Amino acid sequence: MRSSPAELRARADAASAHLPGLVLSAERLAAMVAPGAHGLRRAGPGEDFWQYRPAHPGDTARSIDWRRSARSDAQFVRDREAQTAQAVALWVSAGQGMDYSGAPDRPSKRHRADLLALALAMVLLRGGEKVGLLDQPPRAGRAQADRIAQGLTMAAAAPDDSDAPSADLLRPNRRVVILSDFLTDPAWVQTLLARAGALGVRGVLMQVLDPDEENFPYSGAVLFRSLTGRVRHDSRDAAGLRDAYLARLAERRDWLRAQAQGAGWTFGHHATDHAPALALGWLYQVLGG
Incomplete structure (x- = not known):
């Protein structure tokens, strides 16, 4: 259902109130990660040394690193790292379950x-990468962080506890980072990754959970319900559910x-x-690897 103008204004006002704090926190967090282009970790034109490798037939005499080769009986080529953005x-995820805090x-x-x-975007943008939200074109430059x-x-929050990205938004030869709690039906993950594999898209799935969801510290009589209220479970012995819950969580993570x-993710x-x-x-290192 389309939002009314009043609802849109209220949402915009709420977003504007949180925007400065988010940007400032992200800038501080991004500053903790070393900036700079990290390349695609493959041989190619660039300025940074990557590795020595044994010379192969077809390598020219100019490509041989004679100083390194003089230390052994073999000839070595000094590879540089490709610096392709x-x-x-x-x-x-905008699923309502993501609004939970214990x-x-x-x-x-x-x-x-x-x-x-946002902090990851800032780090990547500083390194010369093009970044964007999945439904927007990726761009370079400081203004893109804004x-x-x-x-x-x-x-806007999704109408349900669950939320899933559309596989139709994937584009060839991009890296994709998905952040979700992955606590609802994960069937969409298979669809997304199948499409990603067909397009040569690689990426990361990052599960973000509250520690109460990690450890299940409940005991006694507890009423469990989703934030939408559509899923409810009234337990008289919550501690008795802990082992089964933790086993299900481990099973979900293994899956x-x-x-x-x-899928190469x-x-x-x-x-x-x-x-x-x-x-x-960790996210920065995975994308740079």
């Missing part, structure tokens, strides 16, 4: 995912990891009580 697309002093999953996405921040804060690896997870710099550094 990547195009990276970001997607953050404690008032912890950020919601969506806030942490937005922070990681566009991404606005897109993240203006995104996500297997799906990612099968990488799976990782992050809890909102952990330092976001650790997750950001």
Whole structure:
């Protein structure tokens, strides 16, 4: 259903109020990760040394590194690293379940995912990459970080607990970063990764959870319900559910990891009580590898 003008204005006002804080936090977080172009880790034209390799038939005498070759009986070529800019697309789930936080002093999953996405964009943009949200064209330059921040804060919550990116938005030869809690029906992951494989798209699945969802610290009588209220479970012995819950969570992660690896992607997870710099550094390294 289309939003009314009043609802759109209210959403814009709320987004504007949160935008400066998100940008400032993302800038501070991005500053913790070393900037600079990281290339695609393959031989090609560039300025940075990558590796020595044994000379092959067809290598010219000019390509031989004679100083390195003098230290052994073989001849070696000094490879440089290709410095081709990547195009990276970001997607953050807007499912209502992402608004969950188990404690008032912890950020919601969506806030942490937005922070990681924006900080990652800033780091990549500093390195000369083109970055954008999945439904927008990737661009380079500092102004693009502002566009991404606005897109993240203006995104309306999905009508349900679940949310999924459209596989039709994938474009060839891009890297894609998906941030979600992956707690609802994950069938869309198979569809997305199948399409990605056909297009040569590689990327990352990052599961963001609240520590209560990681550890299930509940006991006694607890009423569990989704944020939409559509899913409810009234338990008289919540502690008795812990082992089964943790087993299901581990099973879900194993499935996500297997799906990612099968498509040439990488799976990782992050809890909102952990330092976001650790997750950001991991994402940056995965994309640069």
